[in-house]
Amino acid sequence: MRASDVAYQRLRDDIIEWNLEPGSLLGEIETAQRLGVSRTPVREALSRLMAEGLVSSGTGRTAMVSLVSLSDVKRLFEYRVALETQAARLAASRRDPAVFERLRERFLEAPRTTSPGSVRSRRPSTERPYSLADELDDAIDAATDNPYLVRALRDLRGHLARYRRHARTNPARLDDATKEHLIIVEAILSGDGTLASQATAVHLHRSLENILATVPALRRQQAETEKQLVSAAD
Numbered sequence: 001m002r003a004s005d006v007a008y009q010r011l012r013d014d015i016i017e018w019n020l021e022p023g024s025l026l027g028e029i030e031t032a033q034r035l036g037v038s039r040t041p042v043r044e045a046l047s048r049l050m051a052e053g054l055v056s057s058g059t060g061r062t063a064m065v066s067l068v069s070l071s072d073v074k075r076l077f078e079y080r081v082a083l084e085t086q087a088a089r090l091a092a093s094r095r096d097p098a099v100f101e102r103l104r105e106r107f108l109e110a111p112r113t114t115s116p117g118s119v120r121s122r123r124p125s126t127e128r129p130y131s132l133a134d135e136l137d138d139a140i141d142a143a144t145d146n147p148y149l150v151r152a153l154r155d156l157r158g159h160l161a162r163y164r165r166h167a168r169t170n171p172a173r174l175d176d177a178t179k180e181h182l183i184i185v186e187a188i189l190s191g192d193g194t195l196a197s198q199a200t201a202v203h204l205h206r207s208l209e210n211i212l213a214t215v216p217a218l219r220r221q222q223a224e225t226e227k228q229l230v231s232a233a234d
Contacts, residue, residue, distance in 0.1 A: 003037045008045035010035055015054045015065055016162045022217065026055065026063040052158035068163070070212075070221035076159055077208045083153050084140075084204060085197040088184060091143035092193040099139050100189045106132055107182045130168060136181055140188070164207075166215045173210045180206065 011031070014020040032042045046063045049055035058064035110132060137157070141150045157164075168174065180203040187196035212218050 003041035004044035007031075007035050007037050007041045008048050011045055011049060012052075012054065012161075015049070016165045018162065018166060020065045022065050022067045024065040025058055026065065028063075052155070052161075054158065054162065068215065068217045070218050070225065073160075073163055073211065073218060074208070076156065077204060080156055080160065081201055081204050083149065083156060085200045087140050087144050087146075087149055087153060088188065088196040088200040089193040090146060090149075091140045092188045092191050092196040094145050095139075095143040095188050095191075097189060099143070100185050103132070103136055103139060104182065104185045104189060106135075107178060107185060110178050130174070133177070133181055136185065143188070163211050163215060163218075166211070170210055170214050173206075173214075176206065177203065 011020070011026070020026075026046060028039045028042050028046075031046075032039045035042065046055055050057075050063070054066055055063050056066040137153075141153060144150060180199065183199045184196055184203065187199050212222050
């Protein structure tokens, strides 16, 4: 693996896992020393992360981890709904049934992370459903048979990656999301494009609500916005 790929993956992981907080400065010299590579691979990695929206230009020529914005995440979800509902609709008419039948069986076997009176389960049991969700994304992408739509979806997922990762801290949402994914799989299996599209829209609406409730910076921005609206109405 090239040094620039190593630098890119490590920085991306740190940003998505929130080890690097929004606004963290990413000076080339300091970052290169921390990663144990030269400045050129770091420069290339930062360029790729800027294209994904995870890094932005800071003061002077210094890069920084992009700030999180309530308005930005809502706009990203507007775009996401448009793309993913269409992808689900196309997948329902172009899918390989065997692929989605296997996914259906695996979602039915996915472990629950919560039950009445239970506490949050350990992390390994929560990772499998999210891995299945990624596999569902890949299966839908392949079924659309539309490289332009797939390219747009993958670019969008890069922008949303750290929001989605932080939202995994809610185990109750994980169980609900697994059920929602199962409905989408079954709609695609049945060839019902309308139901697949509508089920995807519902899932994304609930995903956005969870992100707004679990990402601290967004939760603060949401509360401030609601406070301003109340004040304006008085």
